[in-house]
Amino acid sequence: MTPASAAGILEQAAAHAGLDASTATPLRAGAHAIFELDGEIIARIGKPGSAGMARREVRISRWLNDSGIPAVQAVETLPQPIVVDDQPVTWWQLIPDHRPATPAELGTALAHLHTLTPPTTFDLPRYQPFTGLEERITTAATLNDDDRQWLAQHYATLRQRYEQLPPVTRTSVIHGDAWQGNLVVPRSGVPTFLDLDKVSLGRPEWDLVQLAVDHTDFTRIDTTDYEAFVTAYGGYDMTGTPEFRIYADIQELRWTAFAISLSHHNLTAQVQTAHRIAGIRGSIPKPWQWNAL
Structure with a gap:
């Protein structure tokens, strides 16, 4: 999605919903394009072919809030979603x-979320940590052959190692992209989950690994804050488990693949892609410093 194409989709969807998009403010362009409209409304534009996911995200929002898990709320008075050129808004x-x-x-x-009983009126998908990774690696026009071959082999190795993990002993409702930016605290003081498109059933470690690698492999979470996270969750520190490194390596490959997916039209993402690949290939020592995209 280019900024121009996202703005065009928003304009058509807003007209269908009876909204004015002329003063819309772009907030973010990434996996989704996000705009703020008058009336304290946020528009979220999904990828082509993701209308089903968008409908499920709206249902998940209602279900989480009804279950006592505060989450961003859909605007109930507007049609959800509106699909323009196969992209849901x-x-x-x-x-x-x-x-x-x-x-x-x-x-x-996360401790509260992971104890939640799954919904009975609709099905949550199973979390798939490898979704889209192979395609992003094999089709990226900005990768050189050496990096592409290394990443493809790295992907295959990680997938084999993950499939050899011990059987799942605990499957939970998970957020799927759990970091501080996806849990916000408004003036009410009630922490509220955002970005619900990856909410699914899976290993709870997928909601713990982002802060764990922020602590072990980057400089973003210091020891005091990480220990506070572990204590608040209930004392489980996945960095001390034999399986931690496989989760960490997959998560870092996912972050690298996201940069790859943006790099064909974004020079900043191209630079960040090269930097992230150099890191996971061992050319840059830890702690790493990766810029957000």
Whole structure:
């Protein structure tokens, strides 16, 4: 999605919903394009072919809030989603004046989420950590042959190692992209989950690994904050488990593949892609410093 194409989709969807997009403010362009409209409405534009996922995200929002897990709320008075050129547009209530959650707040929220009984009126998908990775590697026009071959082999090795993990002993409702920016704290003081498109059933470690690698492999989470996260979650520290490194390596490949997916039209993403590949290939020592995209 280019900024121009996203703006065009938003304009058509807003007209269909009876909204004015002329003063819309772009907030983010990544896996989704996100805009703020007048009336404290957030528009979220999904990828082509993701209308079913968008419908499920709206249902998940209602279900989480009904289950006592505060989450961003869909605008119930607008049609959800509106599909333009095969791309779904959903409408959400703005959460004004919020801040990212602390690690401790995130640990507490995830502990509650992971004890939730799955919904009975619709099915949550199984979390698939490798979805889209192979395609992003093999089709990326910005990769040189050496990096492409190494990444393809790295992907195959990680997939084999993951499939050899011990059988799942605990499957939970998981957020699927759990970091402080996806749990925000508004003026009410109630931590609220955002970005619900990856909510699914899976190993709870997938909601713990992002802060774990932020602590072990980067400089983003210091020891005090990480220990507060572990304590708030209930004392489980996955960095001390034999399986931690496989989760960490897969997560870092996912972050690298996301940069790859943006690099064909974004020079900043191209530079970041090369930097991330150099890191996971061992050319740059840890702790790493990767810029957000």
